[in-house]
Amino acid sequence: MSRPLNLANLSSPQEAQFVAELFRLGGPQHAGEAALVAGYADTAEGAERAAAFLMGSDRIRRVLVGEIKARFDTAAAAAFTTLLEVCSDKKAPANARITAATEILNRSSVGPVPSRSIAVNARVGVEDLLEQLDARERATETTIEQEALNANDGS
Numbered sequence: 115m116s117r118p119l120n121l122a123n124l125s126s127p128q129e130a131q132f133v134a135e136l137f138r139l140g141g142p143q144h145a146g147e148a149a150l151v152a153g154y155a156d157t158a159e160g161a162e163r164a165a166a167f168l169m170g171s172d173r174i175r176r177v178l179v180g181e182i183k184a185r186f187d188t189a190a191a192a193a194f195t196t197l198l199e200v201c202s203d204k205k206a207p208a209n210a211r212i213t214a215a216t217e218i219l220n221r222s223s224v225g226p227v228p229s230r231s232i233a234v235n236a237r238v239g240v241e242d243l244l245e246q247l248d249a250r251e252r253a254t255e256t257t258i259e260q261e262a263l264n265a266n267d268g269s
Contacts, residue, residue, distance in 0.1 A: 119173065119176045120184060121181060123180075124177060128152050128154065131152040132148050132149055132151075132168055132174075135147070135148035135151045142178075145162075145166075145168070146161045146162040146165045147161070201214040201218060
């Protein structure tokens with residue numbers, strides 16, 4: 115998959131204006147008008163043809179995707195700042211502060227807190243699990259002892 119591009123990757127000022135107009139006007143449904151404003155045609159019919167050609171361009175599509183991702187990244191930073199402000203505002207309602215804190219935690223490296231209603235289905239009995247854990251512990255101890263002996267033999 116090709117990497118996203120941005121407006122700076124467009125060498126043609128006319129293409130850059132077309133993409134900028136698409137965003138200003140509200141999306142690809144306004145491609146004909148964007149092509150007209152960017153100077154690709156003098157008539158609405160010609161602008162629609164130019165817009166269809168431009169929208170079919172892989173490079174233009176990659177620029178659109180790149181710009182959308184950049185805008186989402188900017189919005190995500192603003193959203194985080196807002197959540198942090200609500201979470202820290204002692205005058206904010208408690209439920210708003212708790213919700214903001216939860217949203218921050220759910221998206222952090224801590225991750226979402228598991229529900230208390232999680233059910234675990236084990237097909238092995240507790241005794242079997244304890245035996246398996248003991249066996250692993252013995253194997254680990256043996257490995258550590260072997261590594262220590264090998265280290266002493268080598269010195």
